Amino acid sequence: GDSVTQMEGPVTLSEEAFLTINCTYTATGYPSLFWYVQYPGEGLQLLLKATKADDKGSNKGFEATYRKETTSFHLEKGSVQVSDSAVYFCALGNNAGNMLTFGGGTRLMVKP
Amino acid sequence: GAVVSQHPSWVICKSGTSVKIECRSLDFQATTMFWYRQFPKQSLMLMATSNEGSKATYEQGVEKDKFLINHASLTLSTLTVTSAHPEDSSFYICSAGGRTSGYNEQFFGPGTRLTVL
Numbered sequence: 001g002d003s004v005t006q007m008e009g010p011v012t013l014s015e016e017a018f019l020t021i022n023c024t025y026t027a028t029g030y031p032s033l034f035w036y037v038q039y040p041g042e043g044l045q046l047l048l049k050a051t052k053a054d055d056k057g058s059n060k061g062f063e064a065t066y067r068k069e070t071t072s073f074h075l076e077k078g079s080v081q082v083s084d085s086a087v088y089f090c091a092l093g094n095n096a097g098n099m100l101t102f103g104g105g106t107r108l109m110v111k112p
Numbered sequence: 113g114a115v116v117s118q119h120p121s122w123v124i125c126k127s128g129t130s131v132k133i134e135c136r137s138l139d140f141q142a143t144t145m146f147w148y149r150q151f152p153k154q155s156l157m158l159m160a161t162s163n164e165g166s167k168a169t170y171e172q173g174v175e176k177d178k179f180l181i182n183h184a185s186l187t188l189s190t191l192t193v194t195s196a197h198p199e200d201s202s203f204y205i206c207s208a209g210g211r212t213s214g215y216n217e218q219f220f221g222p223g224t225r226l227t228v229l
Contacts, residue, residue: 043205043222100218104154
């Protein structure tokens with residue numbers, strides 16, 4: 001079945017550091033890929049998405065590229081801020097687009 | 113667009129009582145809604161999928177008599193935790209299935225934190 005694996009946290013960075021959170025997936029067909037962010041005590045917010053191979057999703061300085069050859073969707077940001085501290089979830093949407101499979105989440109802590 | 117609300121945002125109840133959580137899609141009609149449970153520092157666990165006008169489909173290991181789901185309209189689904197116990201304390205998140213830019217996706221509510229004393 002479908003699965004998503006993302007790097008375990010917590011990831012602790014200093015402000016303005018470069019961020020990479022790895023995400024790989026296993027799926028049949030042509031899934032969509034998503035990154036969600038969860039701030040403390042809140043629900044999930046969609047951060048970015050890509051619906052087909054080689055698509056790059058981007059938002060708020062974050063970006064991720066759908067790499068079918070490596071089955072990856074790594075999240076990157078060139079310069080993190082303290083306000084980026086949150087838990088990030090990589091997710092895979094099935095072909096029909098109505099079911100999501102989540103990774104375990106990666107907690108990011110950015111220190112001033 | 114694609115806003116999903118949950119009510120209440122948090123609730124504290126005594127053991128043995130029932131608690132109802134509402135999930136509403138505010139600006140679109142959702143034929144499918146999803147209920148997730150999230151334990152501290154863990155990922156989301158899908159509990160059930162509900163389709164408007166039909167019975168919910170529960171994931172393996174989720175007690176349907178414990179977690180009653182009703183999806184009576186295209187904009188409202190409810191989760192009732194019956195005879196709640198402390199082990200039911202958790203963060204419950206709903207999502208509504210919608211379509212943007214030609215693709216199906218889920219839109220998440222802000223979550224409801226349930227604490228059972």
